[in-house]
Amino acid sequence: MHEPDIHDLSDDADYAAASKQGSSSMSRTDSSKRSSSSDPEDAEIVYLKDNVTIHPTQYATERISGRLKLIKQGSSLFMTWIPYKGQSSNARLSERDKNLYTIRAIPFSDIQSIRRHTPTIGWQYVIVVLSSGLAYPPLYFYSGGVREFLATIKQHVLIARSSEDANVFLVNNFQDPLQRTLSSLELPRSLAKGSPSSSFKGTPSDERLDKGTLEDNQLSNNIQQNNRQRQKNHDPARDISIQVLEKFSLVTRFARETTSQLFRESLVDGHGPAEKRRNNWASKDHQRQEIASNDVDDDVPKRVPVASDPLEFEKLSLVWGQPRQHPLGLEEWSTFLDSEGRVGDPNALKKRIFYGGVEHNLRKEVWGFLLGYYSYDSTYAERQYVVSVKKSEYETIKNQWQSISPEQAKRFTKFRERRGLIEKDVVRTDRSLSFYDGDDNPNVRLMHDILLTYSFYNFDLGYCQGMSDLLSPILFIMKDESEAFWCFVSLLERLGPNFNRDQNGMHSQLFALSKLVELLDAPLHNYFKQNDCLNYFFCFRWILIQFKREFEYEKTLRLWEVLWTHYPTEHLHLYVCIAILKRHRVKIMGEQMDFDTLLKFINELSGQIDLDPVLRDAEALCVCAGENGAASIPPGTPPSLPLQDGSIYQQQDDEVL
Amino acid sequence: MPSRRRTLLKVIILGDSGVGKTSLMNQYVNKKFSNQYKATIGADFLTKEVEFEDRLFTLQIWDTAGQERFQSLGVAFYRGADCCVLVYDVNVQKSFDDLNNWREEFLIQASPSDPENFPFVVLGNKVDVDGGNSRVVSEKKARAWCASKGNIPYFETSAKEGINVEEAFQVIAKNALKSGEEEEIYLPDTIDVGSTSQQRASGCDC
Numbered sequence: 001m002h003e004p005d006i007h008d009l010s011d012d013a014d015y016a017a018a019s020k021q022g023s024s025s026m027s028r029t030d031s032s033k034r035s036s037s038s039d040p041e042d043a044e045i046v047y048l049k050d051n052v053t054i055h056p057t058q059y060a061t062e063r064i065s066g067r068l069k070l071i072k073q074g075s076s077l078f079m080t081w082i083p084y085k086g087q088s089s090n091a092r093l094s095e096r097d098k099n100l101y102t103i104r105a106i107p108f109s110d111i112q113s114i115r116r117h118t119p120t121i122g123w124q125y126v127i128v129v130l131s132s133g134l135a136y137p138p139l140y141f142y143s144g145g146v147r148e149f150l151a152t153i154k155q156h157v158l159i160a161r162s163s164e165d166a167n168v169f170l171v172n173n174f175q176d177p178l179q180r181t182l183s184s185l186e187l188p189r190s191l192a193k194g195s196p197s198s199s200f201k202g203t204p205s206d207e208r209l210d211k212g213t214l215e216d217n218q219l220s221n222n223i224q225q226n227n228r229q230r231q232k233n234h235d236p237a238r239d240i241s242i243q244v245l246e247k248f249s250l251v252t253r254f255a256r257e258t259t260s261q262l263f264r265e266s267l268v269d270g271h272g273p274a275e276k277r278r279n280n281w282a283s284k285d286h287q288r289q290e291i292a293s294n295d296v297d298d299d300v301p302k303r304v305p306v307a308s309d310p311l312e313f314e315k316l317s318l319v320w321g322q323p324r325q326h327p328l329g330l331e332e333w334s335t336f337l338d339s340e341g342r343v344g345d346p347n348a349l350k351k352r353i354f355y356g357g358v359e360h361n362l363r364k365e366v367w368g369f370l371l372g373y374y375s376y377d378s379t380y381a382e383r384q385y386v387v388s389v390k391k392s393e394y395e396t397i398k399n400q401w402q403s404i405s406p407e408q409a410k411r412f413t414k415f416r417e418r419r420g421l422i423e424k425d426v427v428r429t430d431r432s433l434s435f436y437d438g439d440d441n442p443n444v445r446l447m448h449d450i451l452l453t454y455s456f457y458n459f460d461l462g463y464c465q466g467m468s469d470l471l472s473p474i475l476f477i478m479k480d481e482s483e484a485f486w487c488f489v490s491l492l493e494r495l496g497p498n499f500n501r502d503q504n505g506m507h508s509q510l511f512a513l514s515k516l517v518e519l520l521d522a523p524l525h526n527y528f529k530q531n532d533c534l535n536y537f538f539c540f541r542w543i544l545i546q547f548k549r550e551f552e553y554e555k556t557l558r559l560w561e562v563l564w565t566h567y568p569t570e571h572l573h574l575y576v577c578i579a580i581l582k583r584h585r586v587k588i589m590g591e592q593m594d595f596d597t598l599l600k601f602i603n604e605l606s607g608q609i610d611l612d613p614v615l616r617d618a619e620a621l622c623v624c625a626g627e628n629g630a631a632s633i634p635p636g637t638p639p640s641l642p643l644q645d646g647s648i649y650q651q652q653d654d655e656v657l
Numbered sequence: 658m659p660s661r662r663r664t665l666l667k668v669i670i671l672g673d674s675g676v677g678k679t680s681l682m683n684q685y686v687n688k689k690f691s692n693q694y695k696a697t698i699g700a701d702f703l704t705k706e707v708e709f710e711d712r713l714f715t716l717q718i719w720d721t722a723g724q725e726r727f728q729s730l731g732v733a734f735y736r737g738a739d740c741c742v743l744v745y746d747v748n749v750q751k752s753f754d755d756l757n758n759w760r761e762e763f764l765i766q767a768s769p770s771d772p773e774n775f776p777f778v779v780l781g782n783k784v785d786v787d788g789g790n791s792r793v794v795s796e797k798k799a800r801a802w803c804a805s806k807g808n809i810p811y812f813e814t815s816a817k818e819g820i821n822v823e824e825a826f827q828v829i830a831k832n833a834l835k836s837g838e839e840e841e842i843y844l845p846d847t848i849d850v851g852s853t854s855q856q857r858a859s860g861c862d863c
């Protein structure tokens with residue numbers, strides 16, 4: 001059980017500094033308000049709270065404090081959260097982190113719901129979910145005030161408590177359907193953009209509001225910069241504000257000019273900074289690789305001109321993708337082990353597997369390490385011991401549900417429902433594979449038992465659809481029930497948040513994905529933005545089950561072992577998403593796909609994706625994004641270990657509503 | 658210029674996991690049943706051309722995941738629906754009890770312009786199982802519920818045997834068309850015009 005951090009804030013330097021910052025910026029706000037008071041319809045701050053804080057990592061000491069405001073302008077209510085300038089508890093949190101999380105004047109018409117968490121110990125926080133489906137990270141109210149916050153909102157916009165969860169407040173969402181009208185938020189997607197009732201989005205008054213209340217904080221974030229540039233320059237292809245990308249396009253050009261050179265040295269020879277890698281890329285041979293990517297998108301009927309890829313990605317993949325190697329075989333594997341079976345250099349092993357994968361007959365052994373079931377410094381003997389101890393531990397947990405009698409089950413709805421779900425799903429999982437096909441297949445039975453046991457091992461998470469997809473390859477490789485179970489447990493340590501009830505794991509990955517696309521392909525990002533595709537739900541299945549449904553079985557095994565190395569990054573899967581999207585960017589934008597068409601298109605890519613080139617592209621993109629890429633991914637985003645505060649809240653009655 | 662609405666009819670299929678939504682959709686569109694459909698993750702749709710009163714329509718049938726944990730995704734998919742199909746399994750009491758939730762959730766998330774008259778169709782699926790012997794929800798009970806919700810049309814189906822599937826979807830298409838035509842009053846032809854520039858100017862995109 002995790003002990004929540006309880007901080008005495010009085011001797012907390014960060015806290016004190018933040019408070020000071022808060023009061024000084026208050027006066028700035030006032031003056032700026034005065035300066036824009038010539039406006040007939042001035043913005044009014046109806047709620048202001050200092051020391052509202054984001055915890056970007058699982059460490060409570062790392063946080064970004066800021067000021068939360070509700071601003072009323074005309075009939076619209078906006079929310080802003082601006083981090084304090086120059087205060088950071090930890091050097092790891094840069095200004096860029098702050099920019100990433102800054103909430104600029106989000107109108108309540110764009111907010112779907114607000115979930116309140118009131119833990120018995122620790123700070124209260126809220127999670128704001130946008131109507132696009134994305135959510136902001138939790139906002140912790142260090143100085144209290146959640147109730148007041150909700151009460152203020154209630155005075156200005158229609159909010160209603162969800163009938164499902166008393167801590168969820170639906171914004172602009174009427175519980176009695178009869179009362180609903182063509183409200184601004186809830187119009188059909190195609191109409192909402194053009195309807196008069198929603199036209200305050202992005203009106204001049206919105207701009208004015210930004211200037212009046214936000215610029216004084218002197219936090220120019222990427223979005224603001226982008227907007228300004230866009231006004232000046234309408235070519236979206238040139239709309240890149242991120243310096244590093246400009247540098248990289250120089251590298252691309254340089255690389256193209258050095259085609260005749262051929263260097264066979266390894267691309268990345270350590271965990272060095274991007275600086276070092278850059279030098280290496282510039283010297284990559286590209287002729288050899290040109291052949292591989294000629295087949296992409298060349299039969300596309302181009303109906304509209306498409307903004308060119310800012311990374312000149314087609315060329316980039318020619319130049320930089322590291323060729324895939326043959327899989328790790330038995331002989332080479334033994335060179336990684338000492339006489340007693342320890343892996344001497346785990347990083348070298350991971351790197352090797354990242355570039356080539358593992359031969360099938362070795363997977364059972366190697367996956368145990370990659371998933372964390374075995375530790376790298378364990379000996380043969382220790383591993384044998386672990387296997388036997390874990391086996392009896394597994395049996396104990398399994399026995400918990402096996403000993404439930406039919407009489408007992410009758411009075412145990414939750415158990416019956418879970419079992420029912422699992423029974424339905426295991427017979428719908430990889431039945432075309434001989435390992436799982438036919439009636440009364442014992443492996444299907446094993447899958448069932450493991451999943452039900454897991455739902456007892458982690459009763460809070462329980463069973464959720466998608467889990468059987470994650471288990472299937474693991475059982476297929478491990479064969480043994482207990483070993484498959486524990487490897488599955490390890491995998492879900494990292495991917496469990498994908499299945500959380502509040503979907504926060506999925507939200508944070510989709511959020512990170514949208515940030516990364518913005519970074520790596522601004523025209524595509526703008527296209528998604530203009531076509532209401534920014535929620536990235538079309539990538540939902542990819543992420544939820546790690547592309548399990550997108551590749552043939554054997555390729556999935558390969559992809560997974562590559563992802564599990566966490567070699568260039570834990571979040572390679574997000575770069576894989578971008579690599580696939582980029583391969584089809586011309587088609588997506590050229591054919592002007594709307595959300596529906598795009599979703600269908602993506603779903604139908606299943607089975608059509610060539611893994612190796614995509615992995616190469618993903619690696620290139622990851623290296624290219626460098627630190628900016630890492631900064632775009634909120635800490636705690638799966639498969640990073642999750643923020644450790646999810647399980648300590650409880651529902652409370654609320655006097656506000 | 659004819660509105661897009663007139664030719665494309667959007668239908669959403671909802672119901673608990675495993676009641677047979679994917680199977681019903683495939684039985685209707687592809688005329689086949691397979692034991693190998695996977696549990697739906699995210700959402701997908703199939704389209705089918707239907708002829709009605711000498712006009713051609715494209716029925717866009719959306720199939721979503723039944724597990725409640727994924728319901729927050731609904732908002733992206735439900736909007737603009739012309740008809741909602743609620744499916745339960747006649748052999749599973751809970752799937753019937755949950756119909757009410759599905760209906761309400763849909764109305765909240767899709768926000769149709771006239772929720773009171775929004776067309777639903779209810780399907781009691783898997784009537785073939787065990788020759789009807791394992792059935793726990795009677796037709797009478799189901800019809801009573803449908804009547805209480807404004808006379809929702811009701812069908813007893815089997816996606817496996819293809820029982821009543823065609824008939825049900827004809828009514829679904831007809832009702833979708835009716836609601837689509839009514840909506841035209843609210844949805845003039847200006848759907849995409851002028852919206853792009855406005856969208857571009859909008860503020861935060863996160």
Ligand SMILES: Nc1nc2c(ncn2[C@@H]2O[C@H](COP(=O)(O)OP(=O)(O)OP(=O)(O)O)[C@@H](O)[C@H]2O)c(=O)[nH]1
Pocket residue numbers: 424427428465672673674675676677678679680681691692693694695696697698721722723724782783784785786814815816817818
């Ligand atoms: N006997 C019988 N089985 C059916 C029928 N319809 C579906 N099934 C089976 O019921 C199971 C679930 O069917 P699906 O169509 O995948 O269910 P779903 O509603 O799409 O489920 P989710 O995707 O999980 O929401 C499958 O094993 C089907 O083969 C039916 O009419 N009769």
Ligand SMILES: [Mg+2]
Pocket residue numbers: 678679680695696697720721722723
């Ligand atoms: Mg389905």
